[in-house]
Every structure is written in C-alpha cells, then in structure tokens.
Amino acid sequence: MTDARSVNFGAGPSALPDSVLQEACKGLLNFKGTGIGVAEISHRSKEFTSLVAELENNIRTQLDVPPTHKIIFTQGGGTGQFSAVVLNMLARHRLLHPDLSDEQRVMDYVITGSWSKKALEEAKRLGGASVHVAVDAREYSKDSRSFDGIPAHEHFDFSADPALIYYCENETVDGVQFSNDGQSPASFPFHLLPPGSSGLWPLVADYSSSFMSRKIPRLADHAVIYAGAQKNIGPAGLTILIVRQDCIVDVDAAAKLGAVPVPITLSYKAIADASSLYNTPSTLPMYIASLVLERSRNLGGTEYFESLNRKKAQKVYSMLKEGEAKGVYRPKVREGSGSWMNVVFDVLGDNAEAKFLAGAEAKGMTALKGHRSVGGIRISLYNAITEEQTDKLVAYMKEFISQNA
Template identity: 85%
Template sequence: MVNQRAVNFGAGPSALPESVLEEACKGLLNFQGTGIGIAEISHRSKEFTSLLADLENNIRTQLDVPLTHKIIFTQGGGTGQFSAVVLNMLARHRLLHPNLSDEQRVMDYVLTGSWSKKAAAEAKRLGGASVHTVVDARTKSIDSKSFDGIPAHADFDFSVDPALIYYCENETVDGVQFSNDETSPASFPFHLLPTGGLWPLVADYSSSFMSRKIPRIADHAVIFAGAQKNVGPAGLTILIVRQDCIVDVDAAAQLGATPVPITMSYKTIADAGSLYNTPSTLSIYIAHLVLERSKKLGGIEYFESVNKRKAQRVYAALREGADRGFYHLKVKEGSGSWMNIVFNVLKNGDDAESKFLIGAEALGMKGLKGHRSVGGIRISLYNAITEEQTDNLVAYIKGWTTPESITLSS
C-alpha cells in the first residue's frame, strides 16, 4: 500500500475527493492564470473575491438558503462558535430585553453527545445568562450515563424566551444524529419550540454539513459548520445567520452585554463580506472546488441518496454481525448517524478491536479507531467516501465474522 492512497475513514480532517486534490495542486502553483498560488494571492484581489462569491452562491443554491439569511465565512472551527454564538445571541437578547438581569436570561442547550456537552460548558463558562438543559440524553440511555440516542420528544423542556436554543445535529464522537425525517421520533422537535417571534435556534452542523438537506433551514437563527468533514480542509468555518441575529454588539455592550471580540462579531464579519481579516484562502479555494464538483454531480440531493445507501449497507452488515455476537452497536436504532457509525468488536480472539484495526489498515482502510474518550471503532462516511470504498469496508466487516468470505471490489 506504500504507493497507493489509503481510504481515509477518519472523523476529521476527513477525506477529500482525489480530483479536487489534483486540481488544488495546480492552484497552489498558479491560481486562475495569475501566476500566483492561491496560498499567496491577496484576499482582496478580484480573482479571490470572485471565488468567495461563487462559494457562497454554491452553498445558497444547493442548500436552498433563504434571502433572510446571510452566509459568512470565518475561522476558529465549531469550537470557536461555541463562544461566538453565546456572545452574539446574548447581545441580541440584550437589545431586545435591555431591562432583564443576567439571572433572568436563559440559554437552552440540548445535550445529545460530547460536542453539545462541550458547547454547554462553554456557555456556562462565559456567563451572561443561566444555562438550562432542555434534555440530557444520558439520563434516557440504557446505562444512564452514555449518549446512545435521541430522547423522545416528550422529554424536551424548552424555556419560554431563551436567548438561544442550541443543538448539535450530528454528534461526531458518539455517533448520534437527529433524523431529517420530521415524522421520526428521533427528529428535532420543532413543534415544541416556544410560540411567537423568531426562534433563536442555533444548530451545530459541523460533521454533517452539505451531506443532506437541513430540515426547516429558514427557522434557524444560526447554523455553523467547520469545513473539515464534507467541504474542505480545516481552517474554514461556514455560518448561515438570520439577518435579525446580525446585531450591533457594541450597542448591546453599552447596555451591559459582554463585549464581543471584533473577529467574533457576526456584524463585523458580514459587513466586511467575510474579509475583515485575512481568511483561510486555501481552505476556501478547496471548499469551492468541492462544491463545484458537488453541483456537477447533482448537489445535496445526489449526496443525500448516496450517503443514505452507504449508511444502510454498513448498519446492515453490523447488525448481522451483532446478531452473531461479533459486534455491539453503541447507538439505538433510529438515532444512528449517517456520517459517524460507532461500534465495538466483541470477538475474534483476544484484543479483537486492535486486530480489526490492523486488518483494515493492511487493506488500506485507515482512520477507523474510535474517539479516545469513548474507544471502540468509528466509521466516518463523509461525502468523499465512495460507494465502492464503502462496499469494500462492508466486505471486511462481514469477513471478520467469516474470514474466508472477504472479497474486495477491484
């Protein structure tokens, strides 16, 4: 395998299409005939600003982003947005309700996995309002301590007028994802949100962005995503922000809100066309190439159908193996992620999981080790992973239970 590219099933930074990487190599040397590489070119040049506009248009058209929302680009990843959404949404709430004390303000957090847990912890650290747990999925789990599924709608308890309502659509570490079928009990309970006004709904889509349609996209206040899963390399963060949430944070600060660092202010970024400071030019360029490829293939509709088939094949193979005692799926059926499938290997000798990983790597399949906090195996099926690569992994999963049956596609 030394002279071949491995198949990267890692959770991130994730696989990128080979055709995109090949084109990006050209742009690193000479971007659009300028004689200057994309990593060197001025972010205020007409070539780069045109590229940025094209990237925005690709996201808007492929996701059907309404004109009520702006698309902006920044840095800091999803973790940076754990802080930014708190500060910007508290500034908005301060402008709407200037006479409330910090104790009277509430931020709602839906806890379904490790990332939403971290987001809530950051909100508590920053202060400015109390943090209310809408639901903690661990209390509804089989062992009362694991994140193993989406709780029932009846378990959600939203505040009346929160400054923000945060949820993580796909939990990369724990393999839990809200269903995009609103009739599913594992869907997000939009129907339970507070009545009246515009919902301050914040969605973390970092590990599922552009993999399938976003339910009720117009009803969200903020959607954010680190690019390094389905869109591009690390270094770029994409935000879709409803225009009423792009507020004058300095005016809010004069009323007592926490001052917002200038590069975290949505208004600063939006007013500057995402060019207030030097953006991640290379990451933006590769994201543009990825979404141009996506458009040619059929956009979100194409990837949603492909990703659904990939996930179904892997889950089917794992359930078959689980019935025979070889695997344990860590997430309840119906709540399993399409992007990150987590499980344990139970048998085939001592140190079964280590042997499973070694055997997969010998076949050129890497990045399958589970997150250090939960262990096990994690299969990440981001957009760049093909159906053929998925089928090869499925053959290996099945072959682990009957080794003589392993056959791989050519």
C-alpha cells in the same frame, strides 16, 4: 513508502475527493491564471473576492438558503462558535430586552453527545445568562451515563423566551444524529419550540460533521447554522455560518447596555459587513471548499449526496446488525438514532478491536479507531467516501464476522 492512497475513514480532518486535490495542486501554483498560487494571493484581489462569491452562491443554491439569511466565512472551527453564538445571541437578546438581569436571561441547550456537552460548558464559562438543559440524552440511555440515542420528544423542556436554543445535529464522537424525517421520533422537535417574544426562534445548530451531506430540515427557521469545513467540505481552518439577518446585531450597542463585549473577530456583524474579509481569511481552505462544492453541484448537489449517503449508511448498518446477531459487533447507538456520517460500534472479544483495525489497515483502510473518549470503532462516511470504498469496508466487515463468529 507507497504512492497508493489509503481509504481514509477518519472523522476529521477527513477524506477529500482525489479530483479536487489534483485540481487544488494546480491552484497552489497558479490561481485563475494570475501566475500566483492561491495560498500567496491577496485576499483583496478581484480573483479571490470572486472565489468568495462563488463559494457563497454554491452553498446558497444547493441548500436553498433564503434571502433572510447571510452566509459568512470565518475561522476557529465549531469550538470557536461555542463562544461566538453565545456572545452574539446574548447581544441580540440584550437589545431586545435591555431591562432584564443576567439571571433572568436564559440559554437552552440540548445535550445529545460530547460536542453539545462541550458547547454547554463554554456557555456556562462565559456567563451573561443562566443556562438551562432542555434535555440530556444520558438520562434516557441504557446505562444512564452514555450518549446512545435521541430522547423522545416528550422529554424536551424548552424555556419560554430563551436567548438561544442550541443543538448539535450530528454528534461525531458518539455517532448520534437527529433524523431528517420529520415523522421520526428521533427528529428534532420543532413543534415544541416556544414562539418567543420576537416571533423568531433563536435556534442555533452545529452542523459541522453533516453539512452538505443532505438537506437541512426547516433551515429558514434557524437563527444560526454553523459548520467546520473539515468533514465534508475541505481542510481544517474554515468555518461556514448561515446567520439570519436579525441575529447580525450591533454588539457594541449591546455592550453599552451591559452585554458582554464581543471580540471583533467573533462579531457576526463585523464579518458580514466586510463580506467575510474583515481580516485575512483561510484562503487555501476556502479555495478547496469552492472546488468541492463545484464538484457537488455538478453531481447533483445535496439531493445526490443524500441518496448516496443513505445507501452507504444502510450497507454499513446492515452488516453491523449481522455482526451483532453473531456476537462479533455491538452497536453503541440505538436503532433509529444512528448517524449516517459516523457509525460507531465495539468489536467483541479479547484483542478483537486491535485485530479488526490491523486487518483493515492491511487492506488499505485507515483511521477507523473510535474517539479516545469512547473507544471502539468509528466509520466516517463523509461525502468524499465513495460507494465502492464503502462496499470494500462492508466486505471486510463480513469477512471478519466469518472468521470470528
């Protein structure tokens, strides 16, 4: 066994900065001079409640979160929020429209990849409203069944007054991402969203695999933004939510009007009212996330990482295009819709994928195998991946091209 650390290009749980891990080791033994490790200390202690406040402040300032939105922390990952957003947003809609039947309520889903598809399936399973697919990217793909890009704006069809409108900003499995350039045809079509009876969009966005990697377009117009921490922020076990305050509703009052009862640990109001400490939170992941975001602040915040991540992605996509021209690589995503965080492609030729993976591992680069549902190669370029590590991978990709063209 070697002491050397590999370059971890895994999609999650993913790489964390070495400096953060070294500092976290100290906190595991002695958190803020208490003589107790952060994994042992009471979550009600003044030291830990101070950490929660610092964590919230770092997110609020680096993402320019307005006072109209609360930041709360919970557990269950993005998958847990597939359920929570449905239950909380249906409770809100019930309070706004108590006389509508379940059949008259509707939830809109934008399907651009595996995770939004799973979110749709959970919404259908929970019931409480009809489910409308505003667009399904597979219908506009080259083979009519894969997720290979963001559909043109003209294909989106939103309901007039839905309880929620869901989209996944970055599809980790399929490598498809909405552009953050509002002029791009691959951007989210905010201009098509319905005004709704409340005048506020019920827009829900899963940002799990791109959170804090760049600014969030029109953040203030979202009802809920959520992210599992295990991509850019920290270890698995922490989920971060940015919730507009009109969506933090009395779910028990809604249940009396016929809404589906909301489990207490999924209620945004219960969590927010208790300052994210209703029950024992994920103390160690929150501590490591606070270290990551403090480092981010010192480096320049999301502006710094947006510039860095753009450069990293451009380098990888440029080499991918070179490999495509020489018949070695085949991208899975249309140009313009490719993710900055998860670059996916096939290696062409008999046993070529296994050869590519083995060669990368021999050079200390691991976790490059694509998701089991789609295969191929997946390069995850989260914030902790440095430009130097990216350059090392790009050099290997070029070497592989020269040896296999």
